[in-house]
Amino acid sequence: MSASFHERIERSLSDADLQAALDANADKRIAVRQQAFASIPDYQQRRQRAHDVRSEVIQNLDEYLAAFLRRVAENGIMVHRAANAAQAVQIVLEIARQKHARLIAKSKTMVSEEINLNHALEAQGLRVVETDLGEFIIQLRGEPPSHIITPAVHLRRAQVGETFHEKLGMPYTDSIPEMTQAARQTLRQIFLSADIGLSGVNFGVVESGALCLLTNEGNGRMVTTVPDVHIALMGIERLVPTLDDLALMLSLLPRSATGQKMTVYASLIHSPRQPGEVDGPRVRHLIVVDNGRNALRQTPLAEILYCIRCGACLNACPVFREIGGHAYVGKRGENSTYPGPVGSVLSPALFGQAEFAHLARASSLCGACREACPVDIDLPRLLLRVRAGGVNLGADQAPASAPGFLKQGLRVFGWAAVAPWRYRLAQRLAGFFSRLVSPFSPWLRLPAFTGWGFSKDFPRPAIKPFSDWMSHREKTSGDSTVQSAAKATLTPFSPDAAHQDEQFPLHAAVQQVDLVTTFKRELEALDGVFTVCQLDELGERLLALLRERNIEHILAWEQDDLPDGLLAYLIQHGIRCSHQPNADLQAGLTGALAGVAETATLLLPAGRGKPLTASLLPPLHMAVLRAEHIYPHLQAALKLPEVRLASSLAMISGPSRTADIEMTLTLGVHGPKEVHVFCVLTPASESASKMNHP
């Protein structure tokens, strides 16, 4: 047991603000997750497939990692391998030194927390600014994240208001939209002036060497698009073999993490800026960090490497709900980077059994974490393995991490339990002595230090155990105990058969519905605007919207990737169209490679004449999507050859959003606050020839 862990637990339990925040988190997250999974009835099958995919990767990690890094390097990204935290930090510092960098804009990466990167960079005089709203708040407060998905989940809005008042000098407000606007303005300047953008990686795709990065606010797209240099930090295990596998993971991760069908922004990054492109970093670095992961593969805790960092186990865990992420500390009070059930396995596995094993004991083993895990990691089993020795389990005298009093007690109990006569004697003694302590009540009031007595009474052991009664009964009644009434015959039965729940019918829903209608419904659910129009009406519709907003100057894709004559029409009607990144413009106009109906996702490739910033910097994003380019699922859309050929690909599902303050949804954080999709119906004859693309 760890004294500081116990102190943290007590502090958490007596902190009313924290308790309110944690309750709200659990109630909301569990509900939205269940709701989100209701839309994929084949969830259990997907979950098993995802488990198998992750298992395959971890088993053959050397081969997958080598193939992945080869592709990444071929794509023009600088690859670095770091064996440990110190090496990873050194590589970042060296890149920053060569670039003469002063300011680094960072999107959320748990690996950077793991290697304590901010501290090391700041020690070298660099300014590091966290750009995820939740991370930004806790950075201002000098705190570590308390949750891997929602880092400021422990705070109430008034606390954030005070922090902003104190640190940003703005008047105190507890209005979440106002606070979000303040963060947008502050961080917009950071994105535009940062020398380096630093991000994590949610998945590396082996077959194409793509880095997949998910954010809702748009900060992930900002740091990987706007600064001249991009550094991506990634744990070596975060791989999926194919784009199909990626699509599978993307159907599970956002649903598990935030209850969204799809994260607002999913970037697929292949290479740095290509000749002819006007934006995107000129240099991209990938740093893959081992930091104990490879060694972990050979241990009984290897399965924890399957984790895709969705945070669902934290939200489901009744212990996390009581104590919050900051309570998870090591023996010496050091923060456990990863809190909750996953952290209670990962921290002892990566950072020391002696320092962190006690975390795995703070679990009732109720199994809610495993039930919530989208890749079916058997977390209770792993927690039990940590308790029994963790990475050293199986070594003959793996020391149990149990506290001394418990070890002694259980040894005595075990000694009695393997010899029935000792066991019976112990039962009798318990029955006898408990009557001395509590002669008149069937309950024992134990003192608080026993643990049990802290909050509950214990029933007095029986003076005559059941076994006495039963043995006596068997002796006296012989074989006559069988009752003739309601006699049933025993039928063969396998325990596993009962374990299987009703099978869901295979998911075939989306194929049968009108893809356009589905896209519209899903986009509107995300607060986007969907307009269906004929090709010859498109110009008028766009113009009407721009005039309504008094916008005369837009950041647009070039004509080649938009319907014929569109820009000429707009220019003719007094709209200026620029193609260079410009943060002052109020509207962006893009086409789209494809749309995904199920999640209202637009696929926007980077490329010559297709500035990425057109869908990122302006507060209004107008996208032209051809109806025939709408696909039912992401998996199908990701098969388009353009996906692999693009230097990067932005997948956009609705307006930029955050729920980092009290889980209250606020639109327009770093990316556009408004997304208007103009779905163009093309005559059938024309569309047939364009089926294979824009």
Add this chain to the structure above:
Amino acid sequence: MSDEVQLFITCLLDTLYPHVGQAVVRVLERAGVKVKFPPGQTCCGQPAFNAGMRLEARKMAIHTIEVFESAPGPVVVPSGSCAAMIRHSYAELFAGDEHWLPRAQTLAGRTYELTEFLVDVLQVTELGARFPGPVTYHASCHLLRELGVSRQPRALLAAVKDVFPAPDGSEQPLRFVELPRVEECCGFGGVFSVEYPQISAAMLQRKIENIEQTVAQTIVVCDAGCMTHINGGLHRKRKPQRVVHIAEVLDSGGKSR
């Protein structure tokens, strides 16, 4: 298969609740099977296993395997967590052990939790029991998530009659109300409740608040651990509600034998 079952009463029921054990025997007999009680049975080893003390846990598990090897037929366990220990955790405990793993698996293959055995194997739900309603049900974690047992106890409760007749004098089913957050852990977790009493207490407090949101005075469970824990909290807080084992309900007011 014979119509004889081996009862594994479990250490908690044996020591703390002999009356529940007696109810289990009577219920099984009413369901038409002969109940045998292999002598020498003690504890399945779960406390030591959960504490991380696998050496001690193995000794107790081996003892349990040996005791039941000499007794043929299905093994019925009236406590979900202990049944799950044998069914699932013995395989973990004896992983890679050529001698004990097959023997553990053989035992696991013939071990059933009580309600699962009654409903799925014997296909009995109607036992002629009468009990005073309203009651509610707490879904014990290991029973629900490791054994997947949930519909069985509910089906058994649905067949119980209320001791109070309907206004017109006719028999009515036992009044049942759903417990809010029925699948949330009560905070027992074996050694956890002793090692981290504060967290355990906070979880128990939630469970008690949820119980108080119902009109039920009786909470039915299929696990001796949850029963001990929730009752201990209710008694400490001087609450009138009580947790009972499902066998007590099924044995109650039964037709005379």
